[in-house]
Amino acid sequence: MTGRSLRLVVADDDELLREMLSGLLGDLGYEVVAAVGDGAAAVQASLEHRPDLTLLDHRMPVLTGIEAARQLHDRLPALPTVILSAYDDVGLQRAARDAGATSYLVKGCTAAQIAEAIEAAYDSATRPAPPAPPAGGRPGTARPPGSRPSPFQRAGSAI
Secondary structure (H helix, E strand, C coil): CCCCCCEEEEECCCHHHHHHHHHHHHHCCCEEEEEECCHHHHHHHHHHHCCCEEEEECCCCCCCHHHHHHHHHHHCCCCCEEEEECCCCHHHHHHHHHCCCCEEEECCCCHHHHHHHHHHHHHHHHCCCCCCCCCCCCCCCCCCCCCCCCCCEECCEEC
């Protein structure tokens, strides 16, 4: 159990994996509000259910997980998104980060790593941005108002 009951949308085109992942997430204390089989359905379910986080497979029909993450980031910028992929590929990790995903997990990770990535993604999205440095602070350290640091995570550790 995680101690928090976060509401999740899960998207994976492999029905068996989607069901297993949804069951695992339920066992970890999360509420899966929608489990869908493609990226477009993930975007629609996220707009409809307003979950605390989305967990998206990378390779899916209609929209890939990265394309869905980009649409979600544009439409629900505060929604944290975790990409789940069979590929431990730095280029895909960068593309996921650039699309607005908060974390990237490689399939085969443990339940603890999934929970760690979900918790870290949620925490980074809900943590308030630190205050801007005072006038005369170090150049280049101030961020635009309302922006947050983006600690992109891979399998639970920052990359």
